[in-house]
Amino acid sequence: MLHHIAIVGSGPSGLFCADALLRQRPDLKIDVFDRLPTPYGLIRFGVAPDHQGTKAVTRQFDRLFGGGSLRFVGHVAVGTDLPLARLLETYDAVVLALGAHADRPLGVPGEELAGRYGSMAFVGWYNGHPDFRDLAPLLDRPAAAVIGQGNVAVDIARVLGKTAQEMAASDLTAHAMTAIGGAALSDIYMIGRRGPIEASFTSAELAELGRLENLRPVVAKADLPDNIPAGLDPAEARVKEKNLLLLHEFAARDDEKPVKLHFVFHRAPEAVLGSGRVEALKLKGSEAPLAAGTVVSAIGYRTETQGDLPRASERGVLANEEGRIAPGLYVVGWAKRGPSGTIPTNRAEAKAVADRILADFNGDETPAKAGSDAIDAMLKQQGLTAIDWSGWKRIEAAEAAAARQGSPREKLADWTGLRQAAAG
């Protein structure tokens, strides 16, 4: 019998899965665990601070938490604080919605130098992730390089290039706003190891770069083909065609702006150079190193796990068969398929995994396991203080109260502050 479900991770894939389960079985009791005191995972810490529209999906999730069947169990790290084995004993099904929190390594000499950051850390820093609050990235030279040409690289370039006024209505944290405002960057390089057609950014995100107050995209016309190659699938061809058109428009521009965003194609990183800190980036096929005081690699993520959680494969995902890891144990989202797609991609995928869970339990007559009550007793016994939905609501209220004019929130970005606000 299926009655109590634990979902580990309160990002979009976990919450879409909860939604799909409850739509079909409103009688289920679902506990959503998160290592952080705050829900929403990638929506809070990954989505760019100036893309508030993308974050609106949380309203749907809030309604779900208000419905009485879904509980938030924040500030509990499954695997270490609370072993997965305990969850498997206590819940009829456990869904791992862990996301992908580790930066793919760049794998070149010098990547350990101060001033080189992975996008998880860098984006986490400006988005107020408590693990990265104190990153204090070096932003003291006129040039910065972002490696990768996906939407994360575009986010980083845009956040670095926007003015304080353009960011006023965002929830960019005050510490990042001050650091970026004081950085005086004049050149940002966005570096792709392949060409303009292969770049994985999407058109809306690319177009946004052409509308910024202080930043001009710089593209060499010689790097651009006239047309997209034949034989692409139609959906992909539409994106590539639009991208190419935008890149041609950028190449035709010669307006003066204080910050230039240079699109560099066909250049893989060879080494990060500097003595004691990042000073330049050596690119394969280029004679002279590119002077830059900051290098951010935005080259994708891997799932990494601690304690008794299953380990990720070479590819950085948890081995699974259509979402099933073992009887009673499932996986959704980036931990299942890798770091691809947009937030809505998770809706359909999480629904498929929810269907799979319900099908697996169809006709199962085993008595339902103990669920929440047993877990609460276990947490108490271990001296763990979970942060529940009302604790999160207190954090949310404190953040709204601290927001600068026009911004929805000033995120609490340190562990102590979060715990104190949750406790009221």
Ligand code: NAP
């Ligand atoms: P991504 O789209 O996979 O882009 C990764 C980039 O890194 C690619 O340009 C890739 O080049 C490059 N790369 C990988 N390994 C490299 C290496 N060793 N050296 C140099 N370059 C390397 O991933 P992402 O930007 O991290 O985004 C993750 C997902 O989130 C994507 O699906 C993205 O669309 C989504 N997202 C969406 C939005 C939005 O909708 N606004 C915003 C942010 C993220 P190759 O192509 O050559 O591998």
